[in-house]
Amino acid sequence: MTALRVAAVQASYTLMDRDTTVDRVAALTADAAAQGAELIVFPEVFVPGTPIWIDTRPVWDGDEDWFGLLADNAVVVPGPASARLAGVAADHQVWLVVGVDERERHGSTIYNTVLYYSPAGELAARHRKLVPTGSERTVWGMGDGSTLPVVDIGTARISGLTCWENYMPLARFHLYAQGVNVWVAPTLAQGDGWIATLRHLARENRMFVLGVNPVLHADQIPAGFPARESLVPPGYLEQNGPWLEEGNTVIVAPDGTVIAGPVRRREEILIADLDLREVAIQRRHLDPVGHYNRPDIFRLYVDTAPRPPVIVDPAAAAPQNRKEEPNEHHPSDQRIRG
């Protein structure tokens, strides 16, 4: 049996506090590793948390300081917080997957990014969400096609998409075609409808699926948070209740069966042992990129080129001499050490 023990960590972040939240990642990773987990997955933008004001208030309505905090506490790759996360992975010899609010070193646009660290303490892959959802578009930019990786971790091929990006059939298909068999879906999505989606995804590609959410009660907003009283107005609490993040963490088998969770309204590390042979066995029934595809009818073209805002090219006047090598400061170089 090719087994992989995985952990899906449903936990609270310290809102807009990167370093304290990275401490949480370290402690929770130690806990999951002590339970034998080899792959440990944290929620969407766990570091330094969800910019919750985008849903609690009108757009651009008194959010200056909050956005300033988000920009200050965003994770820069490479940078100290990323190096710290890489160290956590190395300390426990685990694959560590963490959702972060990310920005370029000198940038002010925030990306909704998932970072994959290897047990060797390397940043193995980075995925920037392709399309933010609704109000998220007021804080997050869009990733390009260069960060749609599948990571071979030896026992499994891991990949995934973030939150409603999981509803993009073409993006999923591109990752399916790269042989993913353990899918990580960091998300903020709540409720049974989301569980239905993860069960569908598992069955569509006959793969294991980990849906991982944060959990946050309104009382957990730090006491000294700027304009704390207006961050979550009473009317919002009345309508939506005190759980800003209810949680919905779940693990699903390749036949669509829920094998752990969903867990809501509490912190919990879900642990499961995945038998990877189950994937191939299930795909005798359905393989969306193999015998259950119709490549004569459908052709999917994917542009995986990094799209930096500027291509620095001293030889631009003589295009025939141009070398197709990435600039050393390229923002989307995936092999940067964490």
Next chain:
Amino acid sequence: MEPVTVAAVQAAPVLLDRDATIAKVVTFSEKAAAEGARLVAFPEAFVPGYPDWVWRTRPWDAVASTLYARLLDQALVVGSAATDLLARTARRLGIWLSVGASERDEGGATLYNTLLHFGPDGSLAARHRKLVPTGGERLVWGTGDGSGLTVTDTGFGRLGGLICWENYMPLARAALYARGVDIYLAPTWDNSDVWVPTLRHIAKEGRTYVIGVTACIRAADLPGTLPGRAELYGGVDDWLSRGNTAIIGPDGAVLAGPLTGEEGIVLAEIDTGKARASRQQFDPAGHYSRSDVLRLTVDTTPRTAVSFRRHHDAAEPASPSGEPG
């Protein structure tokens, strides 16, 4: 858009009896129309019944060959008296009528798992042949081409659909989303627990109403004359399909059903204006696509193995059976 009532009919076919099964289609359509339904949908391969034996026989057993011969004989041919009756029923009742069938070309001996949509004007508005059959189905059904990946404007929403596990083909769904489907039919034989979650996912992914419709049949419903009846099938406790019929809203909520273990008409009121408006949140073919990164092409050319042409002539039409019924 005006809200309308739609109906999904969970029923037992008279297995391998085309005309008797079509008589049931007519009866159930009349009942559904009397309930106010503007669209009435029947299950996968309903005429003349899903070839369930592909899961019970060894592939090359003599009885499987005998059953295939019967299925070939009882299959639906577009343009025949049988499709005329379905078209006239749609016109008489003023409904859109969607029926799954084992279908073949007039002179053909390969069967297709086909979904036919008849309009209230009595036309055959669309025909979709399942692109990929599943497992044992591959021993009785061929594969359709991309020409059936269409969506039809009913006046109360854009109607399309895929058949059974074809609904697990992300690219086929993306094609229908891009055509603006508002009412998505998913006739199926799938009885599993995961099927309704799949319907809910598709509804939310496409921001479309989804009508999942399944046959409900047990061995006791099978004609005594069915070849292999005694050796392959038991009695009332031997379910071929319990049914799993459900209608889902564009937010993924279950509006009606799932109905299991009995025949019945599952009804729901739909308003496709709501489906379209909900695409403010998510539109897989619009603001939530990334056409700069991910670009799908779909070949919708009708494909026939042999095209006949005479010297000096232009090519003849590919298939006469593509004409409206």
